[in-house]
Amino acid sequence: MLPANLDRSYILCVPSKLKADPEPVPLVLAFHGGGENADASVFQSRTQWEVSGLNNEFIVAYPNGCGTNTRLPGQATRLVCDSTGFNLSWNAEGGDPRGVAELCGIDDHAFVEQVIADIQTRYPLKQDKIFAVGHSKGGAFSYSLACDLSTTFAAIGVTAATLSDASCQPSNAVSIFHVHNLRDPVIPFAGGGVDPDFQWPPVTPGLELWARVNGCTLSIDGHDFGDDVCAKANCPAGLQVELCLVDATGDTTVDPVSAHRYLTYDEAFRLRNYNKKKNVYKNVRDAFAERYLE
Template sequence: MRALRIAGISLGLVLGLGACMPDIAAIGGGGKGRSVSLGTPAAAGGLDQRTVMAAGLERSYHIYVPKSVAAAGGSAPAIVTFHGGGGNALEFAKRIDIRRVADARGMIVLAPQGVGRGDKGFWNAGSISPVGMAERNNVDDLAFIQAMLRDAASVAPIDPSRVYAAGLSKGGMLAYHAACNLPGTFTAIAAVASTLSAADCPNPQGVSLLHIHGTDDKNVPFSGGSGEMSAKGANWPPASLGIERFSAANQCAPQAQVMRPAQDTTCQVTSCAGGEKVELCLVEGGGHAWPGIEPAPWQQKYGVYVSPYFKATDFVVDFLLSSN
């Protein structure tokens, strides 16, 4: 086994390693988008808000199809971006600048919204310790993902063999949960400041994984448990759990290639039997954040380090697109 130690954390990619239901409203995203009906083709270069029914709830998502995709004809890859708990689909997509990267890479973007009140949404990632209204009320977000992808495929030229997911915090947990329980849906996922929070992961075979984490994350600590800023009642599994599960399922090599994509970030990547990859990137001193973007007000207030050097959005998309 090859391991690297950073800031006291061992980086080893190893094998074997409620009450009554409240009024849960579908969220429109809190931003502007063309509201369209079922079957209406997605507007090239525009941002459409669409609704689907999933497990008895009306849910919403936004879809962005770059003009280059429409002009080229044929199918294109798609990325699903899961915002964090209490977050907003459009705000998250804007903050990570995913449309810029989608334009450059010819990639369709799907930005789903979690359930909640107002413009804040929550996800059910099947967590061992339920956090947020979606988990407390057992909202079926896996059904929502399936309904969204069916609807999106009916209005945009999505290549089903190149559908990817990326999420921050609870959104990353949902990406893990979907990859484990919806085989054949995602070719690769990326989880940032997150962990595999569910009790089990029955079938991650065939799915590549990129996990990005700050060594000083006080919300979802890399080593697991409850951090100084964790949600009430949270007791997160260690981030190594998801890495181990995906490595074992994909029969990844015990040796890892070490890379330094930024001055404060070190990554280890292993190749797997079926061509998959499992990669772990640690941001030294990094907090609960998506690296490479402007710190949010709360992060500035509490002194959370958001790396200005590691451009996570470009790195994530390049990893996903190389995972075919």
Template sequence: MKRFLTNLSVLLLLVTFSYCQKNGSNGQQYRFNGTMNVDERTRTYLLNLPPHYYDNDSASFALVLGLHGGGGSAAQFEKDYHFTDKANAAGFIALYPDGIQSNGPLGLRTWNAGTCCDAAMEQNVDDVKFIRELIDYTISHYHVNPKKVYVTGMSNGAMMSYRLACELSDKIAAIAPVSGTLVTTKPCTPVRAVPILHIHSILDQKVPYAGGIGLAGYYYPPVDSGLDLWAGKNACSTKQVITDDNRYKLTQWTSCTNNVMMQLYLTKDGGHAWPGSQKVRAKADTPSTVVNANDLIWDFFQRYTLP
């Protein structure tokens, strides 16, 4: 715990960003700060509806969950990565859950992705249950197409997205982890093939692509080991299609079950940051400029629906 707080306080400045509920000119509400009780914990989240949400009562919208990294928050994810801007322009519902806060002086929020991170892992918080119930609640209360639910995440949030793919593949159509890796401790037992888009920088030293000790002194397995596991789960062809244009390398796994595809964008610039965003803090890594994560993620998600 002390190791995590000491290292993360240097690497991350927790962003506090206050949002008010946003109403349209006709009084309809588009933004919600919500709470729900799960396992005697009050869990929080932020929900944003796109501008045309109320135009057609029979319409149903894709739902994309954005999971913050260790020390971040729902509001921080939205603000730093401009994800609601993309959601509003593309017309999907954006849902930002919060991880639990530690009892330490910084109150850092984390997810229990397996072997990481901090209080959520140490207390064995059932974040899978929280996300499952949050998805079900959102589908039942908003115009969500239940076949178009997707998850992306940064760092610890990316790790959590991998765990969700293992345990909630019946609810999630595709995932897009950014700057994270697979750290699950339970057997990965998806009930269906899961499309995966992974984005990472070869220069990332906080969650090293090749694996090793990184952020907060944790050991992170190589990204390739997680992708290889998933290629097996998805019964993909052992022959990969690789494109290298000197700015990034794109690896694609094809001929997977049910026409699922897996993609890896490995950038040669940037670091432990959200590609296409801005550098958010003085000590933060510079984001890659050769790809835009928001565009890649939404383009990838649009290809897939649950069977």
């Protein structure tokens, strides 16, 4: 559980118009990947959810995960849960792979509830418009939040991740938007990974679980993605389970981490009439906002 003396942090972005207007607004919680942080020089600058928030009038929070005070975990003497720490990660409440937050039993779900409550003391929120989005470990954590806090989140947006919480038993429907590169070597679509210490489950079972929870029918195997690259489940009104697949070869000399971070979405959203030169994280951001926030 979370040590009582452990400080947590998050970056809050509120459009100036909302500061003067007390009307309830949506909230997007954006979770960085493992080894990253929420700092403007890293995750926030890549995704720039606040730009979409300014255009569509919603609040964005970038929480920080927990890590260590040194780059080498074996030499760490304390936990650090802000942008000065190393190896920051999230407790996705599942099996392998386990990062610092899971090994130390950090209660990240409670932290997220505290973040939402803290924001609500300052700004009114639309309770049916709270969303979680995340990349890599942040995406796995978004899945975990949907599992355990399904009455809180209306939808999640996941990129380059998978559902790693084997005990997932949501009590409420949550819409899912998932984007994955078929050639991602770090978190492969079919499961596994290049690092023997970080093996991931396949993507499809998690999507099938959410299709069942949401009362949808979903067929991924054998689906002809064609130029559309995205497959939507047949869901009841107001719910979605959507998968966008990419077969992005990119530069074959690119290292696995770069392929995981940067090749994942460029080709997919080029085919969806996005500018190929745009930041790939922002392409996913715009696609999610288009579906749930406009």
